[in-house]
Amino acid sequence: MPTLIAVDDEPSDLELFRHTFEKQGLTVLTAKTAADALKLVAEHKPDVAVFDVMLPDKSGIQLLDEVKRYDTRLPVIFVTAGGTSATAIDAMRHGAFDYLLKPLNLKQVRELVDRALEVRRLMNEPITMGDAQQPTPDDGDTLVGRSEEMQDVYKAIGRVAPKNVNVLIRGESGTGKELVARAVYQFSDRAEQPFLAVNCAAIPESLLESELFGHEKGAFTGADRRRIGKFEQCSGGTIFLDEIGDMPLALQSKMLRLLQNQQFERVGGNTTIKTDVRIITATHRDLEKMAEDGKFRWDLYYRLNVYSIEIPPLRDRHDDLPELIDYFLRRANRELDKEVLTVDEATMELLKAYSWPGNIRELQSILKQAVLASSGPVLLEHFLPDIVCEPEQHPHINAKPSSPQSLSDVWDRFVSERLEADSTAIYKEGIEIAEREIISRVLRHTDGNQVRATRLLGITRSTLRSKISQLGITIDTVVET
Numbered sequence: 297m298p299t300l301i302a303v304d305d306e307p308s309d310l311e312l313f314r315h316t317f318e319k320q321g322l323t324v325l326t327a328k329t330a331a332d333a334l335k336l337v338a339e340h341k342p343d344v345a346v347f348d349v350m351l352p353d354k355s356g357i358q359l360l361d362e363v364k365r366y367d368t369r370l371p372v373i374f375v376t377a378g379g380t381s382a383t384a385i386d387a388m389r390h391g392a393f394d395y396l397l398k399p400l401n402l403k404q405v406r407e408l409v410d411r412a413l414e415v416r417r418l419m420n421e422p423i424t425m426g427d428a429q430q431p432t433p434d435d436g437d438t439l440v441g442r443s444e445e446m447q448d449v450y451k452a453i454g455r456v457a458p459k460n461v462n463v464l465i466r467g468e469s470g471t472g473k474e475l476v477a478r479a480v481y482q483f484s485d486r487a488e489q490p491f492l493a494v495n496c497a498a499i500p501e502s503l504l505e506s507e508l509f510g511h512e513k514g515a516f517t518g519a520d521r522r523r524i525g526k527f528e529q530c531s532g533g534t535i536f537l538d539e540i541g542d543m544p545l546a547l548q549s550k551m552l553r554l555l556q557n558q559q560f561e562r563v564g565g566n567t568t569i570k571t572d573v574r575i576i577t578a579t580h581r582d583l584e585k586m587a588e589d590g591k592f593r594w595d596l597y598y599r600l601n602v603y604s605i606e607i608p609p610l611r612d613r614h615d616d617l618p619e620l621i622d623y624f625l626r627r628a629n630r631e632l633d634k635e636v637l638t639v640d641e642a643t644m645e646l647l648k649a650y651s652w653p654g655n656i657r658e659l660q661s662i663l664k665q666a667v668l669a670s671s672g673p674v675l676l677e678h679f680l681p682d683i684v685c686e687p688e689q690h691p692h693i694n695a696k697p698s699s700p701q702s703l704s705d706v707w708d709r710f711v712s713e714r715l716e717a718d719s720t721a722i723y724k725e726g727i728e729i730a731e732r733e734i735i736s737r738v739l740r741h742t743d744g745n746q747v748r749a750t751r752l753l754g755i756t757r758s759t760l761r762s763k764i765s766q767l768g769i770t771i772d773t774v775v776e777t
């Protein structure tokens with residue numbers, strides 16, 4: 297269980313943190329002074345910290361600097377009364393994760409702590425390579441696969457990680473680009489420094505610049521205080537820019553200047569800020585084609601592509617399938633509290649014959665559905681979702697809809713089958729199926745245009761993206777603007 301430490305001289309605030317996060321299953325440590333906090337950090341190595349900016353024996357920033365001696369990667373959130381937010385902004389420049397203003401809004405606190413824990417996980421969970429046999433697949437993440445193609449990927453990681461150069465990771469969606477980025481970071485000389493990930497496609501264009509570079513108070517409507525961007529916050533560390541092909545052209549110029557001189561200005565500011573970040577980027581797009589079409593700057597492309605790692609699609613390394621299947625079965629068993637131990641031969645043949653357009657993410661999602669549906673220790677053919685058994689009946693998004701059936705017939709069949717299989721997750725599975733179906737259909741209607749789809753669905757673009765990834769929705773044509 298992750299551990300949170302809250303440091304504040306106000307007992308009622310400490311109680312609030314204890315109450316809120318113990319309920320969420322976290323271990324909560326509390327301290328009223330910086331001295332006590334330091335002892336707890338040294339002893340318990342917490343995963344996330346919340347510091348008041350003013351402590352009786354030290355300022356929160358002094359405490360942050362001292363804590364960094366024990367743990368350079370601990371995400372620290374500051375809490376401040378509105379009037380002292382300048383200190384909190386200063387704390388961000390010292391590498392704090394973020395800050396919150398009093399009075400505390402519990403929803404915001406929870407969201408921020410969740411994000412900090414995710415960042416901590418990305419930094420700390422060790423990535424192992426090629427060895428799916430480690431005792432529990434939950435001890436960290438494993439890049440599974442011993443095929444020649446994956447051996448080349450591991451060699452490339454080993455070769456480039458210790459060099460302080462920018463790396464471009466390429467591969468279709470769901471092939472493991474984020475895992476490879478984390479492996480490059482973890483095997484680098486910067487592994488003790490922070491790692492921050494930004495998905496360029498998930499953040500609206502208007503906000504991406506300030507997310508990366510920060511802004512000055514009054515830079516635009518709504519900029520009511522200075523904001524420290526990721527490049528400033530992460531100085532000394534590594535930034536992972538996912539979906540770099542989606543970065544707008546105007547921002548590409550600013551990135552280029554940063555790469556040339558390791559310096560930049562906040563939006564609306566004149567002060568030049570020096571930074572020292574290693575940049576890892578990833579994309580599923582054809583950047584050369586984009587550059588030829590004038591959509592991606594060649595000069596930026598050359599700077600980012602100092603070294604590139606190409607991850608092959610799953611269909612080109614079917615040798616890895618048995619090991620991947622075994623790994624994800626064990627994972628699904630743990631998550632769903634099931635005991636599916638093996639896959640029978642006919643099912644394995646079907647899995648091998650399928651083309652895996654959504655790559656490993658799709659494999660993971662399909663095995664989870666199959667484990668959920670299965671009853672007994674052997675995964676049989678009829679527990680697999682139809683898409684694997686009859687792929688021609690389920691062409692991806694551009695295809696015609698399948699045979700008409702009334703909605704209530706479909707759900708009748710679904711519920712009866714699950715009742716027969718003695719399922720204990722009918723609700724969760726049903727919701728997932730409905731979500732997958734609705735989102736896929738709307739995307740088909742918009743010819744894969746995600747911006748139009750978000751409008752029709754009435755959800756945000758980041759929700760859409762996370763649903764696509766969570767539900768393993770595969771799209772042949774994606775138009776993201």
Ligand SMILES: Nc1ncnc2c1ncn2[C@@H]1O[C@H](COP(=O)(O)OP(=O)(O)OP(=O)(O)O)[C@@H](O)[C@H]1O
Nearest residue numbers: 438439440468469470471472473474475580656657
């Ligand atoms: N070789 C692998 N071994 C084990 N798990 C893997 C492997 N490759 C990918 N995964 C898992 O598959 C899922 C998708 O991986 P990841 O997010 O790294 O893909 P991606 O290429 O970054 O996708 P996208 O382009 O859509 O962002 C993750 O849950 C990841 O842990």
